[in-house]
Amino acid sequence: MKKYVVAIVGATGAVGTQMLACLEEQQFPVGALKLLASPRSAGKVVSTPWGEVTVETAAPEAFDGVDIVLGAAEDDVAKALYPEAVRRGAVVVDNSHAFRLDEDVPLVIPEINAADALQHKGIIANPNCATIIGLVPTWPLHQLAGVKRMIVSTYQAASGAGVPGMRELEEQIGCMGRGEEIPAPAAFAAQLASNLIPQIGGEKYQGFTSEEMKMQNEGRKIMHLPDLRVNCTCVRVPVLRSHSESVTLEFERDITLEQAREALASAPGVKLVDDLAAESAHDRWPMPLDTTDQDLIWVGRVRRDISNPDALRGITFWCCGDQIRKGAATNAVQIAKLLCE
Ligand SMILES: NC(=O)C1=CN([C@@H]2O[C@H](COP(=O)(O)OP(=O)(O)OC[C@H]3O[C@@H](n4cnc5c(N)ncnc54)[C@H](OP(=O)(O)O)[C@@H]3O)[C@@H](O)[C@H]2O)C=CC1
Numbered sequence: 001m002k003k004y005v006v007a008i009v010g011a012t013g014a015v016g017t018q019m020l021a022c023l024e025e026q027q028f029p030v031g032a033l034k035l036l037a038s039p040r041s042a043g044k045v046v047s048t049p050w051g052e053v054t055v056e057t058a059a060p061e062a063f064d065g066v067d068i069v070l071g072a073a074e075d076d077v078a079k080a081l082y083p084e085a086v087r088r089g090a091v092v093v094d095n096s097h098a099f100r101l102d103e104d105v106p107l108v109i110p111e112i113n114a115a116d117a118l119q120h121k122g123i124i125a126n127p128n129c130a131t132i133i134g135l136v137p138t139w140p141l142h143q144l145a146g147v148k149r150m151i152v153s154t155y156q157a158a159s160g161a162g163v164p165g166m167r168e169l170e171e172q173i174g175c176m177g178r179g180e181e182i183p184a185p186a187a188f189a190a191q192l193a194s195n196l197i198p199q200i201g202g203e204k205y206q207g208f209t210s211e212e213m214k215m216q217n218e219g220r221k222i223m224h225l226p227d228l229r230v231n232c233t234c235v236r237v238p239v240l241r242s243h244s245e246s247v248t249l250e251f252e253r254d255i256t257l258e259q260a261r262e263a264l265a266s267a268p269g270v271k272l273v274d275d276l277a278a279e280s281a282h283d284r285w286p287m288p289l290d291t292t293d294q295d296l297i298w299v300g301r302v303r304r305d306i307s308n309p310d311a312l313r314g315i316t317f318w319c320c321g322d323q324i325r326k327g328a329a330t331n332a333v334q335i336a337k338l339l340c341e
C-alpha cells in the first residue's frame with residue numbers, strides 16, 4: 001500500500017493536535033510526518049505514533065516532498081502558504097475559511113458530497129464546524145423531502161476559538177471556584193464563565209455575523225442547493241468542547257416523524273438519542289459532554305415544527321457534535337483518505 005508524506009500546519013493547536021490522533025485512528029497510510037507551526041513552536045519535540053517529530057516553522061520550503069498537507073492554521077497563514085504547497089505538488093485539505101467559497105475549491109463533508117473532493121485543483125476546504133454539525137443530520141432528511149429553509153441556533157463551545165479560548169474558560173471557572181477576581185477577557189469579547197456571548201465573528205450581512213452566514217453560504221455549496229434559505233444565530237456558551245444546535249427544517253415535500261427518525265437512525269455519521277422517558281439522562285437527549293472526543297453527531301428531540309402551518313413539512317431537532325473532531329480534524333482526515341482511495 002502506498003504511503004504518504006503528510007504535513008500538519010498548525011500542529012500545536014487544538015485542531016492540529018487532534019489531526020495527529022485522527023491520522024492514527026483512521027489508519028491513514030503515513031510514510032513520514034512533518035509538524036509545522038509558528039516560529040514560537042519551532043524546535044519542540046512531539047511524540048507521535050510514527051516516532052518523535054521536531055516541529056518546524058511553516059514556510060514554503062517545508063512543503064518540498066510533501067504529498068498531503070492538513071491545514072489547521074488561520075486564514076492568513078493558509079493564503080500565504082498553501083498555494084506554495086500546491087506549486088510543490090502537494091494536495092492541501094484546509095480547515096480555515098480562506099478558500100471555502102472559491103469556485104475551484106471543493107468544500108466537502110464526506111457523508112454528503114464525497115465525489116466533489118475528486119474535482120480538486122490542489123486545495124480542498126473543510127467546512128465551518130457548526131455547518132458540518134448541522135448539515136450531517138440535515139442531509140438524510142433532505143434526501144427524503146427536499147429541504148428549502150433552515151432556522152438554526154448554535155451553542156458553540158469555547159474551544160471553537162482554539163487553545164486560547166479553552167484556556168480562558170478554564171481559568172475563569174478556576175477563579176470563580178476560588179472566589180478570585182476574574183482577569184479581563186482576551187480570547188472572547190466578554191467573560192464567558194457563567195455567561196453567554198451572542199456574537200461569533202464580525203458583522204457580515206444585515207446584522208448577521210460571519211459565523212452565522214457560513215451556515216447558509218457553505219450549506220448551499222455543500223448540498224448543491226443554491227436557493228437554500230438559512231436564518232442562523234450563533235452563541236458562545238461556557239462549555240469546553242462540542243457544539244450544540246437547535247435546527248428547524250422546512251421541506252418541499254411531506255415527511256412523517258417516523259420517516260425522519262428512521263432516516264436519522266440509519267444515516268452515516270449520525271447517532272439518534274431521542275427518548276424523553278429514558279432512565280439515564282444520557283439516553284434521553286444529546287449533551288455536549290456526551291459527544292466530546294468521539295466522531296458522531298448525536299441527534300435528539302426530533303419533533304414536528306408546530307409553528308409550520310403545513311403540518312407535514314416541518315421538523316425540529318437538537319444535535320451535538322465534537323467540533324474539533326467531526327467539525328474539523330476527523331472530517332479533514334476523512335477527506336484525505338478519499339484522495340488515497
Ligand atoms: N477550534 C475549532 O473548533 C475549529 C477550528 N477551525 C479552524 O482551524 C484552524 C486552527 O484553529 P485552532 O486549532 O482552533 O487554533 P489554535 O489557536 O488552537 O491553533 C493555531 C495553530 O496555528 C499555528 N500558527 C499560528 N501562527 C502561525 C504561522 N504564522 N505559521 C504557521 N502556523 C501558525 C499555531 O502555532 P503556535 O502554537 O506556534 O502559535 C497553532 O498550531 C483555524 O483556521 C480555525 O478557524 C475549524 C473548525 C473548528
Ligand SMILES: N[C@@H](CC(=O)OP(=O)(O)O)C(=O)O
Binds near residue numbers: 096128157200214
Ligand atoms: N468559528 C468557530 C470555529 C472556527 O474556527 O470556525 P471557522 O473555521 O469557520 O473559522 C467557533 O468559534 O466555534
